[in-house]
Amino acid sequence: MTELLYMTNSYLKEFDAKVIEVDGNRVVLDRTAFYPTGGGQPCDTGKLVCDGREFAVLSVKKESGKIWHELDRAGLAVGDQVHGVIDWDRRYKLMRMHTACHVLAAVLYKEAGAKITGNQLGLEKSRIDFNLEKFDREALAGYVERANQLLAQDRPVKIYFMDREEVLKDPELVKLASVLPPAIQRLRIVEIEGIDRQADGGTHVARTSEVGRIVLLGAENKGKSNRRVYFGLC
Numbered sequence: 001m002t003e004l005l006y007m008t009n010s011y012l013k014e015f016d017a018k019v020i021e022v023d024g025n026r027v028v029l030d031r032t033a034f035y036p037t038g039g040g041q042p043c044d045t046g047k048l049v050c051d052g053r054e055f056a057v058l059s060v061k062k063e064s065g066k067i068w069h070e071l072d073r074a075g076l077a078v079g080d081q082v083h084g085v086i087d088w089d090r091r092y093k094l095m096r097m098h099t100a101c102h103v104l105a106a107v108l109y110k111e112a113g114a115k116i117t118g119n120q121l122g123l124e125k126s127r128i129d130f131n132l133e134k135f136d137r138e139a140l141a142g143y144v145e146r147a148n149q150l151l152a153q154d155r156p157v158k159i160y161f162m163d164r165e166e167v168l169k170d171p172e173l174v175k176l177a178s179v180l181p182p183a184i185q186r187l188r189i190v191e192i193e194g195i196d197r198q199a200d201g202g203t204h205v206a207r208t209s210e211v212g213r214i215v216l217l218g219a220e221n222k223g224k225s226n227r228r229v230y231f232g233l234c
């Protein structure tokens with residue numbers, strides 16, 4: 001099993017690891033700071049260095065519980081020691097986007113009663129899908145402004161783990177726990193102090209001021225009450 005270093009430290013940019021499985025140009029490591037695509041967050045890219053040889057990490061995927069790093073070529077063997085370096089500019093942008101997404105979604109939920117149905121983070125543009133009967137662009141601009149006020153308050157973003165049983169007793173978290181597979185006994189909670197708390201596997205900034213400001217890039221109707229909003233950061 002791979003130790004997921006990004007789960008406890010989103011700011012880890014480099015790490016040492018050992019190759020434990022190889023399949024052509026793909027490898028599994030005993031530990032990794034590379035985030036695999038999932039939960040609406042794109043994977044990290046970067047490189048693995050072994051004895052002075054550099055292998056570019058093109059993509060990272062989770063497949064039946066294993067984290068596969070797809071490299072630009074084959075050449076690594078089981079037992080090799082590697083030094084991993086993640087592309088920090090890309091990752092940090094996605095961390096800012098991810099925290100922004102939680103804050104905006106929390107405002108949409110609290111102030112408009114919108115139910116969030118999906119999200120996709122991008123480097124320049126992210127989107128949130130939600131259900132809302134009444135859709136008003138002016139109101140939407142107001143929610144974005146409210147989210148920006150909250151971000152500017154420099155709230156801490158805390159990451160901790162809770163047992164499933166504890167989560168099920170928590171009225172705010174229970175909805176999330178009930179949709180997660182029962183096999184998951186320990187849940188990772190991302191709490192943006194005073195704003196949002198949820199079970200989440202993604203990478204986030206440590207304080208909301210690191211996000212900057214949310215810029216509304218567009219909004220679409222995707223059916224009777226399905227809405228989609230696009231945003232960027234500045």
Ligand SMILES: [Zn+2]
Binds near residue numbers: 039098200202
């Ligand atoms: Zn999230």
